[in-house]
Amino acid sequence: MPKPRINTMEELSAAIGVSRPTLSRFFQDPTLVKANTVARIEKGLAQVEYVPNFFATRLNRKSTGMIGVIIPYLNDLFFTKLLESIERTAMDAGLTVLTKCSHSDPVIEAKALEGFIAMNVDGALVVPLGNQSDVRSYERLRSRIPSLLVDSRPDTMLDVDYVGTNHQQSMGLAVEYLCRVGGPPVFLAMPPVNFNALGNERAYISKMEELGFEPRIIGREHLNDQGHYEAHGHSVMDQAFSIGDLTDQSILCANDRVAIGALKAASQHGLEPGALRKGGLRIMGHDDYPLCPYLTPSLTTVEQNLQGIGSRAVNLLVNKIHGEKNSGDQIVELFDGALQVRESA
Numbered sequence: 001m002p003k004p005r006i007n008t009m010e011e012l013s014a015a016i017g018v019s020r021p022t023l024s025r026f027f028q029d030p031t032l033v034k035a036n037t038v039a040r041i042e043k044g045l046a047q048v049e050y051v052p053n054f055f056a057t058r059l060n061r062k063s064t065g066m067i068g069v070i071i072p073y074l075n076d077l078f079f080t081k082l083l084e085s086i087e088r089t090a091m092d093a094g095l096t097v098l099t100k101c102s103h104s105d106p107v108i109e110a111k112a113l114e115g116f117i118a119m120n121v122d123g124a125l126v127v128p129l130g131n132q133s134d135v136r137s138y139e140r141l142r143s144r145i146p147s148l149l150v151d152s153r154p155d156t157m158l159d160v161d162y163v164g165t166n167h168q169q170s171m172g173l174a175v176e177y178l179c180r181v182g183g184p185p186v187f188l189a190m191p192p193v194n195f196n197a198l199g200n201e202r203a204y205i206s207k208m209e210e211l212g213f214e215p216r217i218i219g220r221e222h223l224n225d226q227g228h229y230e231a232h233g234h235s236v237m238d239q240a241f242s243i244g245d246l247t248d249q250s251i252l253c254a255n256d257r258v259a260i261g262a263l264k265a266a267s268q269h270g271l272e273p274g275a276l277r278k279g280g281l282r283i284m285g286h287d288d289y290p291l292c293p294y295l296t297p298s299l300t301t302v303e304q305n306l307q308g309i310g311s312r313a314v315n316l317l318v319n320k321i322h323g324e325k326n327s328g329d330q331i332v333e334l335f336d337g338a339l340q341v342r343e344s345a
Contacts, residue, residue, distance in 0.1 A: 006050035016044025027052045066096045068116035068124040074101045077290045085310025093318050110137040117144050123317045127151045130195030146320035150313045152195045161331035163313040170302045170337025171203035174284055177339055178250040182282055184213040185252040189220045193228050197254035200286055233261025241269040248279030256292055256301055259285030273297055273344045282345035297343035305335040
């Protein structure tokens with residue numbers, strides 16, 4: 001026989017003969033209720049079909065048990081991997097993650113920040129768009145909710161708590177590696193829509209000058225309207241290879257998605273990065289996008305420690321939620337990258 005369906009806590013209270021406040025305490029934390037009452041509630045729940053309303057059980061609590069996360073893109077496996085780390089750590093801490101996407105639009109980003117304030121989430125982790133982000137919205141969030149920036153740290157928010165990659169170290173690692181195995185690399189940049197790509201460009205320039213080489217940067221301008229990543233890398237390198245330029249150079253890309261487009265252009269022009277059969281062309285990325293090992297050729301890159309970044313960001317946010325941070329002590333934690341040598345370079 002099907003169990004009777006219970007829709008509200010009031011109906012459940014009447015069905016099993018326990019007051020609604022007692023039920024609320026039970027769903028919040030069974031240890032707050034006497035053992036014999038817990039047994040009575042559990043016996044009653046076994047006889048009905050009831051799922052407690054997530055928000056109703058939190059109406060009278062100081063904590064919602066939720067943290068908000070904002071990412072800039074949904075169609076990017078890089079952020080999928082970061083979200084996995086955040087969610088797993090949050091679950092271990094007994095928290096529910098509410099994820100929003102800014103879709104690379106500062107207006108949508110600002111509305112998402114305001115939404116977290118309206119929902120009274122316990123804290124927020126945000127991957128900001130960059131210098132185009134609405135700083136006032138971030139200031140409003142910080143004044144009301146414990147928060148951290150993750151992965152990206154715009155020039156306009158250098159005073160905000162942050163967890164991310166040490167791009168000076170990671171890009172320096174890439175430049176040094178390419179200089180060891182071939183000539184000084186050319187940097188394949190991208191239009192100014194991704195703040196970390198800009199940070200990688202700066203780090204490239206710094207390391208090249210430190211090593212005594214002249215930086216050379218290509219690809220800062222839009223060449224088509226198809227996209228900023230794979231399509232951009234493909235267009236820039238297709239144009240270069242078409243006139244015989246850069247066919248024997250080391251190309252260090254702003255990120256792996258740009259490098260994927262560059263690899264396609266090389267293939268279409270009969271070039272074999274890393275194989276040394278066409279003059280020594282090498283193509284390298286940054287991030288260790290999950291598809292990198294399965295490309296042809298597999299992509300040499302620098303791995304960002306997304307597991308460490310996501311986990312540390314959640315733990316720091318939990319500490320802030322519990323008041324375990326002095327207001328005057330800024331948090332900035334940077335994780336080193338790790339070289340991943342594969343076939344392309």
